[in-house]
Amino acid sequence: MKPVKSVTIIDDPQVHEDQHVHAPWPIIAKFLSDLPTGWIGLDSGTGNGKYLPLPADRPGSILTIGLDRSRNLLQIARHAGSEPGILITREVVWGDVLGSGWRSGMFDYAISIATIHHLASHDRRKLAVQRLLQVVSPVHGRMMIYVWAIEQDELSKRSIPASDTDGLDHYPTAGEDVFVPWVMSQQQHTAKGKFKGDVTSSAISKQDASAVPTLAVETPVYNRYYHMFAKGELKQLAVQAAEELGLIVGPQETAYTKGCRGVEIIQEGWERSNYYVELRCWVS
Structure with missing residues (x-):
């Protein structure tokens, strides 16, 4: 592994959360909105469950089950989309994204x-993609994957350190391993100094954290690991994951015999400082 660098979130924590944690990305929202009525799916690493209530334009048309290793986040996700006086219960499961506790092709x-x-x-990371490929239907399964990108736009609040191996390019051709300092918000402290919720609830720089009055002594800053993907890296990861499972990568028309299994890359791209890839499984 390359040396891990430090990346800083330069923003008010609440603004950062509203933009990058709570607000659904348009392409993901459209992906869920376009799914056929009655489909059942998995949100692997659901966090606070912000995607469980979607699609907003067709509420209840699909059922997304949330999986996460944080019990505290699952407590939030379990009631994602609830409003005052209206308690909604979501289906959530405690588990690891690398686990194999699901029946093959069940989603x-x-x-x-x-x-x-x-x-x-x-x-x-490859195994995580393979787990997704294994749990969706080999006939019609669809997947959407989102990750942080090295390439940040002008609206991004993530300050990425320059790579020593950039050469003539502004960005490296491989991803960067970084640490992001996170600090818990004051609302998450108990009177005894213990913490509620997940450490990703607020993000500020180390410098800002030390300047927070009264909280600086009691509130630790957590350095959370991120692998920030370079251009083309997520697509290549998906291709490698599929090929190692014996899948053909390409449109169904590329099948050379009946009964072949494959996966097609429907779309890939960059959206607001993130890379995404959409996949569709098929059987000839």
């Missing part, structure tokens, strides 16, 4: 949003 779709970039090796 119609799967999403993995801002999760795989927390895995600290190429092989673990």
Whole structure:
């Protein structure tokens, strides 16, 4: 692994959360909105469950089950989309995105949003993609994966350190391993100094954290690992994951015999400082 760098979130924590944690990305929202009525899917690494209530334009048309290793976040996700006086209960499961506790092909779709970039090796990230490929239907399964990108736009609040191996390019051709300092908000402290919720609830720089009055002594700053993907890296990861499972990568028309299994890359791209890839499974 390359040396891990430090990246700073330069923003008010609440503004950062509203933009990058709570607000659904348009392409993900459209992906879920376009799914057929009655489909059941998995949100692998659901966090606070912000995608469980979607699609907003067709509420209840699909069922997304949230999976996460944080019990505290699952407590939030379990009631995602609830309003005062209206308690809604979601289906959530405690588990690891690298686990194999699901029956093969049991889901119609799967999403993995801002999760795989927390895995600290190429092989673990590849395995996470393979788990998604394994749990969706081999006939019609669809997947959407989102990760942080090295390439940040002018609106991004993530300050990425320059790479020593950039050469003539502004960005490296491989991803960067970084630490993001996170600090818990004051609302998450108990009177005894213990913490509620997940450490990703607020993000500020180390310098800002030390300037927070009264909280600086009691509130630790957590350095959370991210692998920030370079251009083309997520697509290549998906291709490698599929090929190692014996899948053909390409449109169904590329099948050379009846009964072949494959996966097609429907779309890939960059959206607001994130890379995404959409996949569709098929059987000839």
